[in-house]
Structure formats: structure tokens, C-alpha cells
Amino acid sequence: MSAAQISPPELRLEALHRYPVKGLSPERLDAATLQAGAYFPGDRLFAIENGPSGFDPATPKHQPKIKFLMLMRNEALARLDTRYDAETSVLTISQGNHVAVAADLSHQDGREAVEAFFRTEFADALRGPPKLLAAPDGFRFTDSARGFVSLLNLASIAATEDMVGAPVDALRFRANLHLSGLAAFAELDLVGRVVTSAGGVRLRISKRTERCAATNVDPATGIRDLAIPRTLSTHLGHTDCGVYAEVLGGGRLERGETLRLEA
Helix, strand or coil: CCHHHCCCCEEEEEEEEECCECCCCCEEECEEEECCCCCCCCCCCEEEEECCCCCCCCCCCCCCHHHECCCCCCHHHHHEEEEEECCCCEEEEEECCEEEEEEECCCHHHHHHHHHHHHHHCHHHCCCCEEEEECCCCCCCCCCCCCCEEEEEHHHHHHHHHHHCCCCCHHHHCCCEEEECCCCCHHHHCCCCEEEECCCCEEEEEEEEECCHHHHECCCCCCECCCHHHHHHHHHCCCEEEEEEEEEECEEEECCCEEEECC
16 A cells, blocks of 8 residues: 555544643543634633733733743642632632632632732742733633644653653643544644544644643642653653644534544
């Protein structure tokens, strides 16, 4: 069979996650409905500003992640269990089995309650007053200005485990979609290619994801216990793992379904 006759590989969508507040807990989804030109639904809707950042919701511009509380520098964030209810606008922050804050983010007093929590619990990490920022329509607090949807190849995570000699939780990489069916790090060669679903979703791979020290933090314990970017650089000559995509066509994605690469 010639190369032209070989069908593109089929991919399996193993998991979907959203991160309503930048740097805080993932929320696992069974399905999500994507819209053309939009971000992953419910993802990076809020961020905790670490001192004045210059962010203006009237004219939102992408800001470097160092202007916010983030796992790369603030690993204790991983020890918080947070949940956001989009229907009620309530963010719940738990420490262990204790609910520390349950606040309606649609009201000023709710936002101030969240800010007061971080002002007390993360005092040593703050460069100024913490402020809860909400993304205006058409904007999200993603690490990359083009990070509409993030995809992670689980074979790359398995290969990373071999490199570091320890288990690596895929949640360290904070991606929206976890995929199987590709060879390790094959996703890095897909820039410009389009992934499609039976439900009409079309994702064009736009760029590789360069990994930072946030991946060194265990998402369950909040302990900085690995050196993943350094390990990737040593073995591969770069720190890329996973890719970003833009949504060309909208539709519903469901965990366990098959995705395909357009020829």
C-alpha cells in the first residue's frame, strides 16, 4: 500500500477538562460543546491578579502569566480544591475537608470574599492586593494568546514518565483534551493539521505548547517533586509537550469518542 493510501490515524478522546479559574482545580467533563472561533467552554474564565497587572476589561489584552497567581511559582494553589458552578456563579474553595469560601462571583461581596482568602492564605506570594478578574466576552486568561483549546497526547506523558523515572499525572499539563492513538510526541508535528469529530468539531492545530515549571508540581499534593521541562530539554532538545488548537467548526465532543486527522 502506498503512503497516499494509508488512512490518517484515529484518535480517542480519553478525557475533557476545563479550568474555570487560572491556576486552580481542573473540572472533569463528560462532554463539551465547542463553538467556531471560541475558547474551550468554561475555561480560564477568571484569574487572581497578583498586584496591579494593567489588565483592562474594556480593552482586554493578553497578559503574561507571571502577573497572576499561578502554579509555576505558587505550588500551594494545587492544595486547594475548587469548584465553579456556572449556573449559580458560585466558586467554592476547600482546604482539606473544610470549605474556606463559597462565594457568588457575580456580586462584588462574593469577589471580595475570594480576594480576602488569597490575601490571607497567600500573603507571602503577593506583590500587591489580589484581585479576582473576570474575562469579558471573547477573552480568556490562557497562557497563550492563541490558546483556544489545548490538547495533550497521553503517549507523550507515558514517554515522559520513562524519562523522569516516576509516574507523571497528565493533570500536571492542565490541558482541555487528553488524546490517545498517536505515537509519543507525534502531536508536535501536527501544526497546521485539522482534527475532526463526527459531531462536526474541526480543530486546527496552531502551535506547540512549551512547558514551564508548573508541570513540576504534583496536582494532588502541591509538592514540587519533578523537573519535567529540564528533563524534556535534556532528552529532546526542547520543552514542548502537547499543542494548542483553534476551533474552525463547532459541535459536541464526548469522552470516549473517535477523532480523526484530515488527510
